[in-house]
Amino acid sequence: MTSYHLPDQEHQQKLISLFKELGQIKDLNKKKLARVVKKYPKSPGDLFNKYELVTAYRQLAGKHGLKQIQSQVMRYLRKKPIRTSSGVTPITVLTKPFPCPGKCIFCPNDIRMPKSYLADEPGAQRAERNYFDPYLQTYNRLRALDEIGHNIDKVELIILGGTWSYYPELYQIWFIKECFRALNEYGKKDSRNDILKHYKKMNKKLNQMKAHPLSRNPEKNKQDLQEKKIEGKNLEKTYNQTISEIYTAPEKIGGFDQYQTSNWEELLAVQKINETATQRCVGLVVETRPDNISKAEIIRIRRLGATKVQIGFQSLNDKVLEKNHRGHDVRAIKKAVKLLRLAGFKIHAHWMANLYGSDVSGDKKDYHKLFDDKNFRPDELKIYPCSLLSSAELMQYYQDGRWQPYSYEELLEVLSYALVNTPEYCRLTRVIRDISSADIVEGNKKTNFRQIVEQHLDKLGQKMSDIRAREIRHQKFDEKAVQLTEVTYKTNIGKERFLQFVVPQPNLPDKIVAFLRLSLPKEKPFIKELENSAVIREIHVYGQAVKIGKKDRQRPQHLGFGTRLIQKAKEIAIAEGYKKLAVISGIGTREYYRKKDFKDGKLYQFMILD
Numbered sequence: 170m171t172s173y174h175l176p177d178q179e180h181q182q183k184l185i186s187l188f189k190e191l192g193q194i195k196d197l198n199k200k201k202l203a204r205v206v207k208k209y210p211k212s213p214g215d216l217f218n219k220y221e222l223v224t225a226y227r228q229l230a231g232k233h234g235l236k237q238i239q240s241q242v243m244r245y246l247r248k249k250p251i252r253t254s255s256g257v258t259p260i261t262v263l264t265k266p267f268p269c270p271g272k273c274i275f276c277p278n279d280i281r282m283p284k285s286y287l288a289d290e291p292g293a294q295r296a297e298r299n300y301f302d303p304y305l306q307t308y309n310r311l312r313a314l315d316e317i318g319h320n321i322d323k324v325e326l327i328i329l330g331g332t333w334s335y336y337p338e339l340y341q342i343w344f345i346k347e348c349f350r351a352l353n354e355y356g357k358k359d360s361r362n363d364i365l366k367h368y369k370k371m372n373k374k375l376n377q378m379k380a381h382p383l384s385r386n387p388e389k390n391k392q393d394l395q396e397k398k399i400e401g402k403n404l405e406k407t408y409n410q411t412i413s414e415i416y417t418a419p420e421k422i423g424g425f426d427q428y429q430t431s432n433w434e435e436l437l438a439v440q441k442i443n444e445t446a447t448q449r450c451v452g453l454v455v456e457t458r459p460d461n462i463s464k465a466e467i468i469r470i471r472r473l474g475a476t477k478v479q480i481g482f483q484s485l486n487d488k489v490l491e492k493n494h495r496g497h498d499v500r501a502i503k504k505a506v507k508l509l510r511l512a513g514f515k516i517h518a519h520w521m522a523n524l525y526g527s528d529v530s531g532d533k534k535d536y537h538k539l540f541d542d543k544n545f546r547p548d549e550l551k552i553y554p555c556s557l558l559s560s561a562e563l564m565q566y567y568q569d570g571r572w573q574p575y576s577y578e579e580l581l582e583v584l585s586y587a588l589v590n591t592p593e594y595c596r597l598t599r600v601i602r603d604i605s606s607a608d609i610v611e612g613n614k615k616t617n618f619r620q621i622v623e624q625h626l627d628k629l630g631q632k633m634s635d636i637r638a639r640e641i642r643h644q645k646f647d648e649k650a651v652q653l654t655e656v657t658y659k660t661n662i663g664k665e666r667f668l669q670f671v672v673p674q675p676n677l678p679d680k681i682v683a684f685l686r687l688s689l690p691k692e693k694p695f696i697k698e699l700e701n702s703a704v705i706r707e708i709h710v711y712g713q714a715v716k717i718g719k720k721d722r723q724r725p726q727h728l729g730f731g732t733r734l735i736q737k738a739k740e741i742a743i744a745e746g747y748k749k750l751a752v753i754s755g756i757g758t759r760e761y762y763r764k765k766d767f768k769d770g771k772l773y774q775f776m777i778l779d
């Protein structure tokens with residue numbers, strides 16, 4: 170599982186003593202850790218680093234009387250505990266550069282990336298270094314997180330890049346199959362070398378064809394493609410044309426697209442293995458446009474294993490959508506939301522402030538509509554204020570004075586309004602896109618703007634109650650203080666009941682420990698197996714991700730909150746007259762639901778209600 174091996178008996182002895190001493194320390198902190206690490210050097214003048222400590226600890230845990238101190242030491246050694254504080258480890262993978270049907274004027278045209286991504290973004294760089302290969306990206310990310318001590322048992326796989334539904338179906342199946350294969354093989358088998366050999370062969374052929382070779386070196390790619398880079402002000406060729414010329418066409422001529430192809434049987438086989446694998450995919454997210462959502466598309470992505478869709482609303486104003494060349498209207502957004510809801514999907518919307526054609530008061534009105542109008546009401550939201558990027562067409566609008574980025578004060582006003590007016594059932598996953606300041610020509614360059622807004626609201630005595638602001642994270646709590654509360658709201662297909670276990674806080678919004686989204690549709694579903702069903706769209710229990718099957722007292726995972734929420738959902742569904750309770754389960758959660766008396770259907774799992 171790891172590449173670090175304990176070198177010899179002497180080092181092992183040192184590490185055991187080191188861990189034992191750490192285990193005896195109350196309130197371990199940086200200083201105390203450093204003192205103990207210094208006391209047991211690897212060799213004179215050479216100390217064990219965090220990676221070595223974590224890896225060695227994993228190998229030694231359970232032996233030499235170290236088991237009882239594991240959680241304290243491991244908790245401290247985790248470098249970035251925030252990443253898994255929501256109970257699940259997110260792994261983001263990017264699809265390859267590929268044409269997109271959209272022509273949005275704000276969208277960057279970085280031909281090294283799938284549409285809308287920039288090569289400087291950290292996730293994008295990781296993807297580029299892995300040839301955008303799904304297996305390599307997933308495996309290497311698992312390894313990196315594992316090495317710094319994260320628990321990687323429960324993974325939410327987030328597939329980003331352009332418009333997912335526009336990629337060929339066989340590529341989509343292959344992409345997801347390879348992600349699952351990496352999850353299944355991690356810690357048991359390693360196919361990375363075989364895959365790398367394949368890319369080497371492909372490159373040799375591309376060179377012979379005098380086509381653009383694939384490189385794992387972002388700097389080399391940058392130089393190679395510099396002269397082809399499309400600037401918004403000089404759109405000689407569009408992103409789509411360039412991508413087709415330098416990637417898609419040679420791939421076809423060289424027959425490489427055959428490699429990135431799979432079939433449903435192969436996908437089903439790796440999904441089956443993942444149901445009981447060590448690293449399970451508990452949620453799968455794809456990203457698309459509202460006008461690419463149809464009944465057939467929803468059934469297809471459900472077959473792929475998707476549980477959530479990231480979908481660009483961007484604006485709820487037809488004029489603004491038109492001015493930005495979005496290529497769809499608000500009606501398309503309403504329709505997409507309705508279809509996704511009827512299929513029980515979680516809806517993760519993207520909304521943009523400061524778009525061409527809008528202003529501060531227009532943005533506030535638009536944001537109000539997002540939650541006031543039952544046609545929208547997303548479960549999660551990314552707020553992306555429009556950034557001025559040199560490769561986007563918007564650059565022309567800026568240069569001829571048609572569009573200006575918001576001032577600091579204007580941005581603060583819109584985002585403060587948004588943060589305060591996000592309801593309890595929605596999770597604000599992002600407030601500013603993590604774009605390198607070097608890529609932004611003009612306007613806000615602060616990626617910590619969320620913090621700035623939070624501090625501003627704090628001064629004004631205003632509170633935020635969205636899910637992210639209320640997550641319990643690493644805080645311990647008294648189980649007896651936990652209460653079940655509920656938010657009920659109307660949707661465009663019926664009613665939604667958001668059940669939550671919370672810990673009340675004096676003068677502050679309640680902390681959230683666990684929640685369940687229960688959809689009570691009044692409209693006939695287009696998927697037959699959902700007829701007469703209430704649908705559990707999500708169950709989430711917070712706390713540092715806990716190994717499947719292990720208990721950690723006083724932290725919320727495995728304290729039975731999930732079971733209690735399901736029981737409550739069942740009671741509600743019966744009282745509301747439904748015959749079945751369905752769940753849109755992730756592949757890696759199927760076993761969990763089977764143990765909770767859910768039976769497998771074709772695309773969902775069900776409980777028949779008495």
Ligand code: SF4
Nearest residue numbers: 269271273276284285
């Ligand atoms: S649909 Fe998305 S990826 Fe495509 S151009 Fe528009 S913003 Fe960019």
